[in-house]
Amino acid sequence: MNRKLLDILVCPLCKGELIYRKEEKELICKADRLAYPIRDDIAVMLEDEARTLSLEEADALSKKPAHGNPFDQPAGV
Numbered sequence: 001m002n003r004k005l006l007d008i009l010v011c012p013l014c015k016g017e018l019i020y021r022k023e024e025k026e027l028i029c030k031a032d033r034l035a036y037p038i039r040d041d042i043a044v045m046l047e048d049e050a051r052t053l054s055l056e057e058a059d060a061l062s063k064k065p066a067h068g069n070p071f072d073q074p075a076g077v
């Protein structure tokens with residue numbers, strides 16, 4: 001997935017930022033709790049094709065920093 005392309009992709013519903021999940025090959029909108037599939041390196045930005053995240057998944061997302069910010073880790077560990 002092209003990083004520049006990722007930067008310009010937004011949720012078609014709320015125009016919000018998307019979270020790219022490499023392992024799942026999905027782009028996630030936290031606000032709508034939708035996961036847009038990436039098929040053959042092409043993001044399918046269609047609400048009809050998107051998967052609704054379970055509450056558990058949405059919860060896990062809000063706990064994990066989206067971009068793995070190293071400064072989020074507690075100091076002195």
Ligand SMILES: [Zn+2]
Binds near residue numbers: 014015
């Ligand atoms: Zn959205």
